[in-house]
Amino acid sequence: MKKNRFWSWFWVIIGALYFVVPLIATFDFSLRAKRGVLSFLAYERVFADPRFYSTLLFSLEMAVFTILVSLLLVVPTAYWIRLRLPQLRSLVEFITMMPFVIPAIVLVFGLIRVFSGAPFFLTNTAFGTNALVVAGYSVLALPYMFRSVDNGLAAIDVRSLTEAAQSLGAGWATILVRVIFPNLRSALLSGAFLTLATVIGEYTIASFLVGVNAFGPYMSLIGQNKTYESSSLAVISFLLTWAFMGLLQLFNRGGQQTLAGAR
Amino acid sequence: MAFLTLTNVNKIFGSTVAVEDFNLDVEKGEFVSFLGPSGCGKTTTLRMIAGFETATSGEIKINNTDVTTVPPNRRNIGMVFQSYALFPNMTVADNIGFGMRVSGKPREEINTRVDEMLKLINMREFGPRYPHQLSGGQQQRVALARAIAIRPQVLLLDEPLSALDAKIRVQLRTEIRLIQQQLGITTIYVTHDQEEAMSLSDRVVVMYNGHIEQIGAPFEIYNFPKTQFVASFVGTLNQVEARVVDASAGVLEVAGQTFRAPGPVMQAANGSRVMIGLRPEIITLEQDTPEQNRFHAEVVLIAFLGSVVRIQVRVGENLIFFDTLNNPNMALPKVGDQIDIFFSPESLLVLGRKGEGQ
Numbered sequence: 001m002k003k004n005r006f007w008s009w010f011w012v013i014i015g016a017l018y019f020v021v022p023l024i025a026t027f028d029f030s031l032r033a034k035r036g037v038l039s040f041l042a043y044e045r046v047f048a049d050p051r052f053y054s055t056l057l058f059s060l061e062m063a064v065f066t067i068l069v070s071l072l073l074v075v076p077t078a079y080w081i082r083l084r085l086p087q088l089r090s091l092v093e094f095i096t097m098m099p100f101v102i103p104a105i106v107l108v109f110g111l112i113r114v115f116s117g118a119p120f121f122l123t124n125t126a127f128g129t130n131a132l133v134v135a136g137y138s139v140l141a142l143p144y145m146f147r148s149v150d151n152g153l154a155a156i157d158v159r160s161l162t163e164a165a166q167s168l169g170a171g172w173a174t175i176l177v178r179v180i181f182p183n184l185r186s187a188l189l190s191g192a193f194l195t196l197a198t199v200i201g202e203y204t205i206a207s208f209l210v211g212v213n214a215f216g217p218y219m220s221l222i223g224q225n226k227t228y229e230s231s232s233l234a235v236i237s238f239l240l241t242w243a244f245m246g247l248l249q250l251f252n253r254g255g256q257q258t259l260a261g262a263r
Numbered sequence: 264m265a266f267l268t269l270t271n272v273n274k275i276f277g278s279t280v281a282v283e284d285f286n287l288d289v290e291k292g293e294f295v296s297f298l299g300p301s302g303c304g305k306t307t308t309l310r311m312i313a314g315f316e317t318a319t320s321g322e323i324k325i326n327n328t329d330v331t332t333v334p335p336n337r338r339n340i341g342m343v344f345q346s347y348a349l350f351p352n353m354t355v356a357d358n359i360g361f362g363m364r365v366s367g368k369p370r371e372e373i374n375t376r377v378d379e380m381l382k383l384i385n386m387r388e389f390g391p392r393y394p395h396q397l398s399g400g401q402q403q404r405v406a407l408a409r410a411i412a413i414r415p416q417v418l419l420l421d422e423p424l425s426a427l428d429a430k431i432r433v434q435l436r437t438e439i440r441l442i443q444q445q446l447g448i449t450t451i452y453v454t455h456d457q458e459e460a461m462s463l464s465d466r467v468v469v470m471y472n473g474h475i476e477q478i479g480a481p482f483e484i485y486n487f488p489k490t491q492f493v494a495s496f497v498g499t500l501n502q503v504e505a506r507v508v509d510a511s512a513g514v515l516e517v518a519g520q521t522f523r524a525p526g527p528v529m530q531a532a533n534g535s536r537v538m539i540g541l542r543p544e545i546i547t548l549e550q551d552t553p554e555q556n557r558f559h560a561e562v563v564l565i566a567f568l569g570s571v572v573r574i575q576v577r578v579g580e581n582l583i584f585f586d587t588l589n590n591p592n593m594a595l596p597k598v599g600d601q602i603d604i605f606f607s608p609e610s611l612l613v614l615g616r617k618g619e620g621q
Contacts, residue, residue, distance in 0.1 A: 160348035163315055164406075166335040167342035168362030168413055178361075182352035 023238065030231035042228035046236065051218055059206070059215035062130065063199035066137040067192045070145040073138065074191070078149045079180055082158045089150075096146040099139055104204035111136055112208065129209050136205040137198075144194035152187020153180075186251065193248040197241045264327060266291035266449050267312070267417055272321030274307050274473075281307045283473045285321070292447040294440070296460035299470035300496070305453045308470075309419050312451060314338050325416050341410030341448075345422040347402040349394040355405050356381070356390035362413035380408035383442060400431040407439065411446060418443070418450045424459065436463055457497050461485065469493045491614040494540045501541040501583045502614065507531045513608070515539065518579020522556035523608040530615055540612035543573070546585035547605050548596070555605040558583070562600045576604060 033041035046052050081089050099107070111132050115122040122128030161183070165175045181188070206214035212221050219237065223230035265288035272285040282304040289295050297305035310316040312323060314335030323331045330338050349358050359380050360373045368376075381387045384404040394402055403423055410418060420439070424432040440463050443450050454460050460467045461481040469476045469484060469492070477489045488494035495502060505515040510533050513524035517539075524539075531537045550557070560576035560583065568586075572595060575584040585604065587593075596602050 156351065157346050157348060160344050160346050161350060163313070163335070164342065164344060164348035164350070164409075165361070165365075166315070167313060167338075167340055167419075168409070169336050169339070169365045170361075171336055174365055179350055179352075183350070185352075 023235075026231050027235050030228055030235055033228035042226075042232040043236075045226075046222075046229050046232050051212070052233075055213060055215040055218035056200075058210070058213050059200050059202075060196075062133055062137060062206075062214065063196045065130075065134045066141055066199050067195050069134055069138045070141045070191065070195055071188060074142070074145045074149050075181070075184070075188070076176065078146060078153055079158065079176065082150075082153045083162060093146065093150070096142040099143055104136075104140065104202075105208075107136055107139060108205045108208045111205075123209070133205060133209050133214075136209070137195075137202065140202065140205070141191075141195040141198055144198065145191040148187045148191035148194065149184060152184040152190075155187075156183050189248055189251045193244045197244050200240060201237055265289055266293075266326055267451075268322075268324045269308070269312070270322045270324075272308070272311060272323060273319045274304070274311060274316060275319045280473050282311070282318075285475060287468060287475070287478065289449060289451070291449055294443055294450045294452065294463060294465045296452045296454055296464040296467045297470055298454060298457060298460040298467050298497070299476075300455055302472075303470040304473040305455075305468075305470050306421055309421055309451060309453045312417065313340055313342050313419050339413065339416050341413060341415035341418045343403070343406050343410050343418070343420040343423045345425050347394070347399070347406045347426075349402055349406055349409070351394055353393075354390065355386065355392050355394070355397070358394070358405055359409045359412050361409065366413070376412055380412045383411075383445075384408045384438075398431075399427050400435055403427065403435060404438070407442065411442070411448065416449065418448045420450065420452045422453055422455070424454075424456075432459075439463065461497070467497075469497065471496070488540075488612065488614075491538060491540075494612055494614055499543055500612075501543065501581075501585075503539050503541065503578070503581045503583065505537055505539045507533055507535050507537055509533060517558070517581060520558055520578070522558070522611075523554075524611055524613050525609050528613055530613070538614040540614050541583060541585075541606060542610065542612075543585045545606050545610035546583070548574075548587060548602065550603075550605045552607070555607050556611070558604050558606075560602055560604055562596045562598050562602060565595060565598060576602065 030042050031038040031040065033039060033045070077092065081092055112123065114120070115128075115132055116124075120128075122132050158180070161179055162175055165179045170178070201216050201219070202214070203216035203220055207217040207220070210217075212218050215237075219230065219233045222233055267287075267289040269285050269287045272282060273280070274282040285304075285308055287295070297308060299305050307316060311318050314330070314333060318331055321331070322329060325338065325340075350361065353361065356377050360377045363373045363376060377390065378387075381390055384407065386401060386404060386408075389397065389401065389405075394405070397405065403426075406423070407420075423439070424435055427435065436459055439452075452460070452463060461484070464481060466478060467481055467484050468478050471492045477484060477493045479487075484493060485498050488497060491502075494500055503517055505517045507528055508514040508516045508521055510528045510531060513527050514521055515524055515528070515537070516522070528537060558576075558578045560578045562574060563577050563582065564573075564575035564584075566573045566575075567589065570589055571586045572589050573584055573586050574596070575582055577583075583604070587595075
């Protein structure tokens with residue numbers, strides 16, 4: 001028993017070191033912009049750069065639209081599959097996993113090839129290009145969003161809740177908005193934050209469609225030119241991701257209190 | 264004119280016939296139970312009335328309006344589910360008021376009705392609680408209140424007590440019946456529990472394999488079953504194979520012992536074999552009248568069940584059990600004793616030729 005515990009801790013510590021040491025090293029390096037002393041100079045330079053804010057804001061905007069599109073696409077689909085087409089669930093789940101198999105570069109080339117020419121000409125305008133970015137991100141977010149929503153749906157008795165609402169006079173829109181969505185709060189937040197974390201740092205789609213207007217390509221550009229600033233950006237983006245995860249845990253905790261015994 | 268009518272209703276799933284030629288008239292305010300084993304089509308029929316399934320053919324009318332293809336949210340039907348199906352994100356009060364909010368009723372009317380309903384189910388102080396803060400029985404009470412709050416034309420209950428423990432089940436079924444009678448609401452109740460169906464219903468529809476086996480009042484179903492299935496499914500029954508000695512005179516024979524049927528045995532010829540049914544409670548150890556039939560039997564088992572003593576005897580190759588009230592002063596036979604048991608010809612059920620029905 002004791003031996004087992006020793007090896008468990010051993011591997012936990014090895015795993016933790018594997019993740020933590022590079023982070024500490026990056027953080028330490030980011031503090032060495034001023035020769036001989038530790039300082040936040042690199043961070044000050046990053047925060048003084050207006051492109052930092054504009055790219056971060058742009059990526060956040062894209063993330064918000066991606067989350068909205070993904071929710072509108074995934075929630076009704078996953079709901080309908082649970083309710084009426086359970087035999088299609090494994091097929092749809094497989095399709096949603098495709099972004100893990102097909103590289104983003106293939107996706108973005110496909111998008112550009114199809115939608116930049118006639119009859120769409122989407123890349124001719126900023127709105128059209130941004131729409132393509134959101135479309136591409138929505139595909140990348142599919143695995144996270146679908147799994148989150150599907151797990152959420154599995155935790156509630158979708159069929160009975162739907163039928164109960166129907167028998168009380170509710171139509172499909174009412175059922176989705178008043179019954180299904182509120183009971184999926186934790187699942188939707190999980191999917192939304194995972195999507196946000198994915199989109200914020202995404203490089204391939206952004207660099208081909210909007211270039212350094214997005215946060216991912218901006219980080220890459222800084223990384224190529226400014227050594228210490230790129231490390232500080234890596235730490236900042238890591239902290240942002242952790243902040244999102246923390247928010248997720250916070251919301252989940254609140255949601256679970258209301259939804260305990262949902263099934 | 265009946266309030267709810269189902270005419271020649273059929274439901275086919277792929278190659279499976281779930282419900283076949285279902286015909287039923289339910290009067291306003293009547294409480295009708297669908298009783299049968301799993302897979303007999305009772306829930307499918309209920310779901311067709313609710314609109315969750317569409318009949319393959321046939322017609323369903325509520326209050327003389329054809330609702331066969333009307334979507335469930337436009338039928339004004341209250342439904343109570345086995346799994347309660349309360350909305351977990353809403354309080355008890357919000358759950359009860361949901362139907363009225365959906366139909367756009369004024370807030371004051373909703374609040375008044377919710378209070379009425381909470382009072383009706385004796386849960387006045389539970390309005391602000393969430394479903395997960397309630398017991399199973401309380402959740403089902405709320406589900407009932409939610410279903411009747413919209414003043415439905417018909418109330419449907421799909422095995423509402425199955426998930427509850429025995430004590431709560433008995434208590435809640437009495438409450439359901441009282442509320443139903445108080446409101447005079449036409450009710451269809453699906454169950455596989457015969458005791459529930461018999462104790463609650465004005466009429467019981469016994470179903471088997473998608474067919475209606477018999478429709479009747481509980482007394483009628485129990486005492487005058489029309490098929491072997493009904494006789495065996497409803498209540499407990501000794502089924503014994505007998506030989507027809509004289510069909511016109513109603514004389515039968517088991518293990519060389521002749522006895523009388525209630526009347527001529529029309530469905531079988533002399534010498535053929537029929538199944539007979541004997542309820543445990545109609546067999547006695549003492550002869551009450553000279554007309555009673557008599558079986559000479561050997562006692563094989565005596566079981567004390569508290570207020571009742573169950574005695575099992577062997578008549579030829581047939582095992583028959585019967586119940587007698589536990590009386591400390593009564594001299595009970597012992598295992599291995601040779602005894603006589605008695606039953607009146609009128610209480611004997613001739614179930615048909617051997618192999619017919621179930």
